[in-house]
Amino acid sequence: xxxxxxxxxxxxxxxxxxxHINNASIAAWFEVLRVRFMESLDVDALGRSWILASVHIDYxxxxxxxxxxxxxxxxxxxxxxxxxxxxxxxQGERQTLKGTAVLVHMExxxxxxxxVPDAYREAINSRRNA
Amino acid sequence: xxxxxxxxxxxxxxxxxxxHINNASIAAWFEVLRVRFMESLDVDALGRSWILASVHIDYxxxxxxxxxxxxxxxxxxxxxxxxxxxxxxxQGERQTLKGTAVLVHMExxxxxxxxVPDAYREAINSRRNA
Amino acid sequence: xxxxxxxxxxxxxxxxxxxHINNASIAAWFEVLRVRFMESLDVDALGRSWILASVHIDYxxxxxxxxxxxxxxxxxxxxxxxxxxxxxxxQGERQTLKGTAVLVHMExxxxxxxxVPDAYREAINSRRNA
Amino acid sequence: xxxxxxxxxxxxxxxxxxxHINNASIAAWFEVLRVRFMESLDVDALGRSWILASVHIDYxxxxxxxxxxxxxxxxxxxxxxxxxxxxxxxQGERQTLKGTAVLVHMExxxxxxxxVPDAYREAINSRRNA
Numbered sequence: 001x002x003x004x005x006x007x008x009x010x011x012x013x014x015x016x017x018x019x020h021i022n023n024a025s026i027a028a029w030f031e032v033l034r035v036r037f038m039e040s041l042d043v044d045a046l047g048r049s050w051i052l053a054s055v056h057i058d059y060x061x062x063x064x065x066x067x068x069x070x071x072x073x074x075x076x077x078x079x080x081x082x083x084x085x086x087x088x089x090x091q092g093e094r095q096t097l098k099g100t101a102v103l104v105h106m107e108x109x110x111x112x113x114x115x116v117p118d119a120y121r122e123a124i125n126s127r128r129n130a
Numbered sequence: 131x132x133x134x135x136x137x138x139x140x141x142x143x144x145x146x147x148x149x150h151i152n153n154a155s156i157a158a159w160f161e162v163l164r165v166r167f168m169e170s171l172d173v174d175a176l177g178r179s180w181i182l183a184s185v186h187i188d189y190x191x192x193x194x195x196x197x198x199x200x201x202x203x204x205x206x207x208x209x210x211x212x213x214x215x216x217x218x219x220x221q222g223e224r225q226t227l228k229g230t231a232v233l234v235h236m237e238x239x240x241x242x243x244x245x246v247p248d249a250y251r252e253a254i255n256s257r258r259n260a
Numbered sequence: 261x262x263x264x265x266x267x268x269x270x271x272x273x274x275x276x277x278x279x280h281i282n283n284a285s286i287a288a289w290f291e292v293l294r295v296r297f298m299e300s301l302d303v304d305a306l307g308r309s310w311i312l313a314s315v316h317i318d319y320x321x322x323x324x325x326x327x328x329x330x331x332x333x334x335x336x337x338x339x340x341x342x343x344x345x346x347x348x349x350x351q352g353e354r355q356t357l358k359g360t361a362v363l364v365h366m367e368x369x370x371x372x373x374x375x376v377p378d379a380y381r382e383a384i385n386s387r388r389n390a
Numbered sequence: 391x392x393x394x395x396x397x398x399x400x401x402x403x404x405x406x407x408x409x410h411i412n413n414a415s416i417a418a419w420f421e422v423l424r425v426r427f428m429e430s431l432d433v434d435a436l437g438r439s440w441i442l443a444s445v446h447i448d449y450x451x452x453x454x455x456x457x458x459x460x461x462x463x464x465x466x467x468x469x470x471x472x473x474x475x476x477x478x479x480x481q482g483e484r485q486t487l488k489g490t491a492v493l494v495h496m497e498x499x500x501x502x503x504x505x506v507p508d509a510y511r512e513a514i515n516s517r518r519n520a
Contacts (some may be wrong), residue, residue: 012295013288013414015407017455022403023182024161028154028273035272052153056186065407142425143282143418147275147325154273158403165402195277283442284418291414312413316446 002127004037004073008089010065021063026089027055030099033071033087041123053082053102061096063089069096075128078121081105081113132257134203136166138219140195151193156219157185160229163201163217171253183212183232191226193219199226205258208251211235211243262387264333266296268349270325281323286349287315290359293331293347301383313342313362321356323349329356335388338381341365341373392517394427394463398479400455411453416479417445420489423461423477431513443472443492451486453479459486465518468511471495471503 014025038050063069068091075086082104089097107114144155168180193199198221205216212234219227237244274285298310323329328351335346342364349357367374404415428440453459458481465476472494479487497504 011288011292013291013406013412016403017405017407017409019407022158022161023185024154024158024403027157027185028152028271031152031154031273032271052189054186054188055153055157056184058184059182141418141422143276143284143421145277146273147277147279149277152273158401161403162401282418282421283445284414284421287417287445288412288414291412312449314446314448315413315417316444318444319442 002073002075002124003130004040004127006033006036006071008032008069008071010063010067010069012065015065019065021065023057023059026057026059026063026097029069029071029089030055030057030087030097030101033073033089034085034101034103037073037076037085041120041127043117043119043123049106049108050103051106053104054100056100058098059096060098061091061094063091063096067091076124078116078124081115083116083120083124132203132205132254133260134167134170134257136163136201138162138199138201140193140197140199142195145195149195151195153187153189156187156189156193156227159199159201159219160185160187160217160227160231163203163219164215164231164233167203167206167215171250171257173247173249173253179236179238180233181236183234184230186230188228189226190228191221191224193226194221197221206254208246208254211245213246213250213254262333262335262384263390264297264300264387266293266331268292268329268331270323270327270329272325275325279325281325283317283319286317286319286323286357289329289331289349290315290317290347290357290361293333293349294345294361294363297333297336297345301380301387303377303379303383309366309368310363311366313364314360316360318358319356320358321351321354323356324351327351336384338376338384341375343376343380343384392463392465392514393520394430394517396423396426396461398422398459398461400453400457400459402455405455409455411455413447413449416447416449416453416487419459419461419479420445420447420477420487420491423463423479424475424491424493427463427466427475431510431517433507433509433513439496439498440493441496443494444490446490448488449486450488451481451484453486454481457481466514468506468514471505473506473510473514 014021016022070090072088077084082102085101087099104113105116144151146152200220202218207214212232215231217229234243235246274281276282330350332348337344342362345361347359364373365376404411406412460480462478467474472492475491477489494503495506
């Protein structure tokens with residue numbers, strides 16, 4: 001388990017005509033969460049060699065405008081050439097979202113997947129054991 | 131199987147510093163595809179009583195700026211209180227994306243799930259058999 | 261003069277293929293600044309009866325990813341039926357953006373402009389004299 | 391005068407809780423219009439050496455979801471180191487938006503403004519006289 005969190009303030013333009021936070025904005029929030037977590041590892045800030053392979057989001061509760069959202073990375077599992085991130089979002093104590101994303105490590109020149117560098121592996125595993 | 135398609139032209143602001151179409155924009159494209167399909171059923175244009183329950187997107191190939199994207203609904207399965215949409219996106223003959231979304235039908239006043247109206251059931255099933 | 265500020269952290273998806281923060285994201289940031297200022301007046305949180313009449317943005321310096329942005333409302337001038345907002349954005353000491361927006365106060369039922377309520381007038385003028 | 395137009399279909403996520411198309415989306419539409427016009431000149435598709443200096447948008451009428459928008463470049467004036475674009479948007483016969491943007495031509499290595507290449511000058515002026 002990992003305990004990394006960020007705070008997001010819903011923006012008025014992120015609402016839609018239904019009065020909810022739009023689902024595209026929520027996909028964007030999970031990207032913010034994932035990027036901030038990766039940057040916090042202090043290995044390679046922009047992670048230019050990562051490709052998003054898949055995203056899954058469960059909308060477990062409504063997200064309202066006017067209340068801060070806490071985004072948490074609750075786990076990150078390093079495979080051979082990929083990392084799977086498990087995230088959750090809350091408004092107060094109430095869970096609103098659950099998401100999973102898989103990033104694949106690529107070598108741009110050859111467009112092939114390559115082993116996740118040990119620096120990431122160690123940085124993430126030390127967080128998991130913290 | 132269903133054969134419904136729309137064309138999307140990637141926009142420059144939908145690219146990011148990596149030079150790819152950003153994943154949040156892609157989640158937005160799948161919403162456009164789903165909404166246009168629902169509107170095409172001509173049952174209830176805005177679908178105000180539908181709540182997104184989950185979204186899953188597989189990034190099966192790179193999406194490039196400068197080439198139109200064809201978004202297809204390839205199937206839609208009506209359950210008791212929900213509809214599951216299966217979509218795909220292509221640039222030319224090359225598949226770039228695959229997505230699944232589940233919409234749940236809600237009664238706003240009581241915030242409870244209610245059976246998908248027969249009008250939707252019939253409209254979708256007539257498309258599946260077309 | 262008014263001294264109201266917020267902090268914004270540029271998000272990776274707000275960059276574009278040129279490596280800059282996209283100008284549409286910057287228009288969105290000015291909306292966030294304006295809305296947070298209006299909410300801070302504690303008169304009418306969502307301001308449902310305000311219509312944006314015009315926006316002007318000068319891109320006075322490049323905005324980079326990876327550094328927080330400070331958005332400031334430096335003045336707000338209340339007219340008869342409108343409010344003109346003057347904003348600025350900075351990365352550190354360096355000014356990156358300057359913007360002006362005019363919001364018009366509308367009565368929705370009749371779709372006519374109506375005088376800015378005194379509660380806003382007083383709240384804004386007390387900020388200007390603070 | 392120039393006569394260049396594109397069609398944009400408002401997307402549901404571009405609406406906000408007020409039920410209007412959000413102003414940040416409209417700034418994005420003007421970028422789409424400007425970029426498509428520049429691409430149509432067939433001089434340098436991505437225009438990597440252009441920096442946005444300023445944007446001005448007048449919201450002259452409400453933009454509604456559910457009706458296509460026609461964006462027009464009505465004029466483009468080439469200065470020494472910049473181009474000023476004049477655009478308009480319509481829903482049917484009804485004008486909804488008016489916008490002006492100034493792009494400055496930059497040499498990236500030296501970060502100085504440089505004269506607009508003659509190829510752009512000629513391409514734009516031949517459109518103005520068409």
